[in-house]
Every structure is written in C-alpha cells, then in structure tokens.
Amino acid sequence: MNSKFQIQNLNFYFNSEKVLKEINLEIPANKILGIIGPSGSGKTTFLRSLNRMNDFEITSRIEGKILLDGKDIYNSDFDVVALRKKVGMVFAMPVALPMSIYENVVYGPKLDGINDKNKLSELVEKSLSAAYLWDEVKDRLKTSGMRLSGGQQQRLCLARVLAMEPDVILLDEPCSGLDPISTAKIEDALAQLKKEYTIILVTNNTKQAARVADNTAFFLMGEMIEVGVTKQIFTSPQKSETNDYITGRFG
Amino acid sequence: MRIHPRYIQRGAVAILGSATLLTILILIFIIFFVLEKGLPVISLHFLTDNPEDMGKAGGIFPTLIGTILLPLLALIIASPLGIFTSVYLSEFTKENNVTKIIRFGTDCLAGIPSIIFGLFGYIFFVVTLGFGWSILSGGLTLAVMVLPTIIRTSEEAIRAVPKSYREVSFSLGASRWQTVKKVILPNALPGIVTGVMLSIGRSIGETAAVIFTAGSSLRIPTSVFDSTRTMAVHFYILAREGISAENAYGTAATLIIAVLLVNLSAYWLMNRFIAKRN
Numbered sequence: 387m388n389s390k391f392q393i394q395n396l397n398f399y400f401n402s403e404k405v406l407k408e409i410n411l412e413i414p415a416n417k418i419l420g421i422i423g424p425s426g427s428g429k430t431t432f433l434r435s436l437n438r439m440n441d442f443e444i445t446s447r448i449e450g451k452i453l454l455d456g457k458d459i460y461n462s463d464f465d466v467v468a469l470r471k472k473v474g475m476v477f478a479m480p481v482a483l484p485m486s487i488y489e490n491v492v493y494g495p496k497l498d499g500i501n502d503k504n505k506l507s508e509l510v511e512k513s514l515s516a517a518y519l520w521d522e523v524k525d526r527l528k529t530s531g532m533r534l535s536g537g538q539q540q541r542l543c544l545a546r547v548l549a550m551e552p553d554v555i556l557l558d559e560p561c562s563g564l565d566p567i568s569t570a571k572i573e574d575a576l577a578q579l580k581k582e583y584t585i586i587l588v589t590n591n592t593k594q595a596a597r598v599a600d601n602t603a604f605f606l607m608g609e610m611i612e613v614g615v616t617k618q619i620f621t622s623p624q625k626s627e628t629n630d631y632i633t634g635r636f637g
Numbered sequence: 638m639r640i641h642p643r644y645i646q647r648g649a650v651a652i653l654g655s656a657t658l659l660t661i662l663i664l665i666f667i668i669f670f671v672l673e674k675g676l677p678v679i680s681l682h683f684l685t686d687n688p689e690d691m692g693k694a695g696g697i698f699p700t701l702i703g704t705i706l707l708p709l710l711a712l713i714i715a716s717p718l719g720i721f722t723s724v725y726l727s728e729f730t731k732e733n734n735v736t737k738i739i740r741f742g743t744d745c746l747a748g749i750p751s752i753i754f755g756l757f758g759y760i761f762f763v764v765t766l767g768f769g770w771s772i773l774s775g776g777l778t779l780a781v782m783v784l785p786t787i788i789r790t791s792e793e794a795i796r797a798v799p800k801s802y803r804e805v806s807f808s809l810g811a812s813r814w815q816t817v818k819k820v821i822l823p824n825a826l827p828g829i830v831t832g833v834m835l836s837i838g839r840s841i842g843e844t845a846a847v848i849f850t851a852g853s854s855l856r857i858p859t860s861v862f863d864s865t866r867t868m869a870v871h872f873y874i875l876a877r878e879g880i881s882a883e884n885a886y887g888t889a890a891t892l893i894i895a896v897l898l899v900n901l902s903a904y905w906l907m908n909r910f911i912a913k914r915n
C-alpha cells in the first residue's frame with residue numbers, strides 16, 4: 387500500500403491530560419480519509435499534530451512516531467517550515483488574513499519566492515477555481531478577504547492552501563456553519579482534488595464522511611476505535627461504539 | 638427595598654457621564670487659560686525672531702529649533718530600539734522568568750520621575766562620555782526616558798494581533814520572521830505609532846530631563862554637540878526667573894499648539910493607514 391502518513395503509537399498530552407491514546411494508523415496517498423467522532427474526542431488535536439501546529443501549545447507533549455513519506459516529522463532535523471508547505475491546513479474557523487483576496491491566495495507562493503505577476507495570477511485563478519470560488523470573486527480580487535461571507539472565507543482558505551501546491555490537505559470541519567449549497571461546492575472540490583492530493587477531513591457530520599471519504603476513522607475519547615473503508619464502517623462496523631455513534635444512539 | 642435595575646443603570650450612566658464631563662472641562666479650561674494669555678503674544682515675529690535681553694523681548698526662534706531637534710533625535714534612537722525589543726520579547730522568546738523580569742523592569746523605568754533621567758543623563762552622557770551640555774546628550778536622555786513606554790505600548794499592540802493570524806501564517810509555511818514582517822507588524826502598526834507619538838508628545842514638553850543634559854543656550858545650534866534650549870525649558874526659565882510672564886505664556890501657547898499638531902497628524906496618519914488597509 388502506498389501510504390502518505392504512518393502514525394505509530396502516538397500519544398499526546400496537554401499538561402498531564404492524555405488527549406490521544408496509542409494511535410496507530412496508515413493514511414494512504416490520493417485518498418480522502420474521513421475522521422469522525424464526538425466533540426472533544428481529539429480529532430483536531432490529531433490533525434494539528436500532522437503539521438506540527440501543536441508545537442505552539444507550550445503545555446503539549448507528544449510520544450510515538452509520525453512518518454511522512456517514511457521520514458519522522460518530529461525528528462529534530464526535520465524542517466518544520468517545509469513540512470507545513472507540504473501539509474496544508476484549513477482551520478475549523480475560517481480566517482482571512484487582513485489583506486486582499488488576491489494577497490490571501492498568493493501568501494504561500496510569495497513566501498516561496500514566486501514573484502512573477504503572470505505566474506501568481508495564474509495560480510490565483512487556478513486555486514480559486516478549484517475551490518469553487520472564482521466566479522464569485524473574480525471581479526473583486528483587490529477587496530479585503532475579510533469582507534467575504536463565512537462560506538466564501540472557508541473556500542478562500544481552501545484556495546490559499548491549494549496555491550501552495552502541497553501534498554496533503556488537512557481539513558478541520560470545513561463545512562461547519564455552511565449552507566447545503568456551499569457544502570456541496572466544497573465536497574465537489576474535494577472529490578476533484580483527491581486525484582492530486584491526500585486529503586484528511588475531520589467532520590462532525592457523519593453523512594458527509596459517508597458521502598466523500600474513501601476511508602473513515604472513528605475517534606472516541608482520544609482513542610481511535612476503528613478505521614476502514616467508508617462503506618464498511620457505515621454498513622457493518624466491527625465495534626459497537628462505532629455502530630452507536632453512526633446510528634446516532636450515542637449519548 | 639429593591640431598586641429597579643433601570644434606576645441603577647441611570648445612576649451609573651450619570652456618574653460615568655459626569656466624570657467624562659469633568660475631565661473634558663478641566664482639559665478645556667487649561668488649554669483655554671494658556672491660549673487666552675498666550676495667543677495674543679504669538680506672531681510671525683515671535684516665532685522667527687531671536688530672543689533679546691534673555692527672552693524679555695524678541696522671539697523664541699532658537700527654542701523652536703531645540704524643541705524640534707531633541708524629540709526628533711530621541712525618536713530616531715528610541716523607536717527602532719523599542720520596537721525591535723518588543724518584537725523580540727513578544728514573538729521570539731517563550732514567556733519565562735527572564736521575560737517577566739524584563740517586563741517588570743520596563744514598567745518600573747516607565748514610572749521613574751524624569752528628573753532622575755536628567756540626573757542620569759548628566760552623569761553619563763554629559764560628564765562620563767564627555768558629550769557636554771548638548772543636543773546629543775539631551776536627545777539620548779530623552780530616548781532612554783521614552784524607551785520603556787515605546788516597548789510596552791508596542792508590545793501591547795503586537796499582542797493585540799489575533800493568535801489566529803499567526804496560526805494561519807505559520808500553517809502556510811511562513812517562518813517566524815516572515816510572519817512578523819507580513820502579518821504582525823502591519824497589523825500592530827497603528828498601535829505602535831500611537832505609542833511612539835505619545836512618547837514624542839511627552840518628550841516635547843519635557844523640562845527636567847532636558848535642562849540637565851541639553852543646557853539652555855539661546856544660540857542657534859550648528860552641531861549636535863551644541864547646547865540648546867527647548868520651549869519647555871524657555872518657559873520654565875522665563876517664568877521662574879520672572880523675566881517675562883507675557884513671553885512665558887506665548888511660549889506655553891506655542892508648545893501646546895505644537896503638541897496638538899503632533900497628535901492630530903498622528904491621528905490623521907493612522908486613520909489614513911487603516912482606511913488604506915481595509
């Protein structure tokens with residue numbers, strides 16, 4: 387199997403509280419992995435440990451290994467900046483930086499030293515189109531990204547990540563607070579994107595996981611209870627907890 | 638008996654409102670008092686003529702020069718130092734005992750009376766380094782005096798930049814320095830500029846720290862090693878030695894207008910900057 391990430395015996399602590407427990411998981415390339423589970427089960431924490439955004443939490447501590455393309459990302463000589471360029475992230479709360487739509491999208495590429503106007507414009511159109519936002523903003527690229535609606539900002543954040551041309555895209559509840567039409571747009575985008583990217587999608591909406599994910603993992607109280615092909619997880623889960631959760635019988 | 642919340646609210650609003658009114662009245666009274674006595678004295682000649690007879694007659698031209706040069710020098714020295722320090726403290730160090738001590742130290746420094754800075758400036762810049770009573774000594778002393786304020790206000794402005802902006806920037810592959818340059822400084826700038834301007838306002842009106850370090854020469858300076866007299870010092874000498882109450886008020890009025898102009902232009906600049914960003 388062609389795995390992008392290999393997670394081995396991962397434990398994660400905030401202060402002394404163990405938030406992730408003995409997680410072992412292989413994440414295949416060019417597939418969508420859905421992560422479902424109740425609030426507080428550690429989904430966001432798990433996602434943020436994949437691009438080392440948890441490094442900023444001074445009380446946090448991690449054990450175990452996370453290999454990206456076979457290399458341990460927590461190794462002391464691993465380049466964190468390069469990691470974040472390779473593993474892009476869309477946060478649960480969409481945050482447009484206080485600059486124009488255009489500048490938001492080219493933020494990553496410009497850091498990489500791409501300054502050619504034509505190349506940047508091309509990237510902007512390509513990324514915004516892939517995020518299904520281009521038609522709505524093409525006439526006002528110079529206006530502030532903060533003036534967009536919540537759903538548009540969510541797609542702007544996706545476009546901003548796509549413009550970096552990463553390998554992996556981490557999405558933390560990208561459709562929470564979105565209407566069904568915007569949600570459908572994002573889901574369409576994801577279905578297209580998985581041809582080029584490995585996608586990890588955390589969602590509170592089990593139906594969404596059932597619709598778009600190739601594989602699904604179920605998290606509960608810091609443990610990964612079960613992982614498997616989406617269809618199998620939703621039709622014949624191995625564990626009773628999973629069954630309780632997806633059938634909505636969970637407390 | 639229970640008082641209805643509506644009446645409590647009315648009472649609170651009344652107290653808050655009167656406090657505001659009182660503050661504004663006091664301010665207006667002071668400014669009005671000085672301007673009323675001073676404005677009639679101000680004329681083009683008053684501003685552009687050299688003083689005669691120790692300031693009894695003539696204008697205040699040299700003190701205008703001194704008042705511009707000293708805060709300017711202080712600004713040039715203190716703002717980069719202060720801003721760099723605050724960026725380093727807030728973005729490149731983890732919160733620990735050392736940063737806490739530094740922060741406590743700057744808070745203490747900010748509360749020290751300016752005459753102590755004057756004394757320090759005299760001993761260190763004037764005597765030990767041998768700069769004499771000069772623009773250089775005065776500017777350096779003012780810089781040291783306003784440094785803590787600039788550091789603290791800049792730090793507050795930097796902290797006010799939402800954490801989420803930093804996270805987004807880092808997640809897009811920015812280094813710390815790139816994040817500072819592209820996201821933090823542009824967003825903190827209005828706050829930083831306000832702090833710097835307040836400091837400049839304070840140093841324009843400073844007397845004690847300046848009189849010990851820049852002296853009180855009424856000659857027009859030709860180098861940074863010349864002594865000079867600021868408007869504040871001029872006012873102090875005119876009033877204290879009973880040289881001329883009239884010219885003292887004229888100087889005071891000019892000083893107030895200068896401070897007002899500095900603050901207004903800072904305000905205008907900031908609004909333009911904010912408008913341009915959005």
Ligand SMILES: Nc1ncnc2c1ncn2[C@@H]1O[C@H](COP(=O)(O)OP(=O)(O)OP(=O)(O)O)[C@@H](O)[C@H]1O
Binds near residue numbers: 423425428430432443
């Ligand atoms: N910065 C933090 N400091 C301390 N504890 C934290 C921090 N962030 C999360 N936690 C704790 O870690 C646990 C897992 O949180 P996490 O955000 O990963 O859950 P989640 O599955 O993403 O939940 P949700 O669906 O509500 O987003 C929770 O118990 C939470 O209280």
Ligand SMILES: [Mg+2]
Binds near residue numbers: 429430431478558
């Ligand atoms: Mg979460």
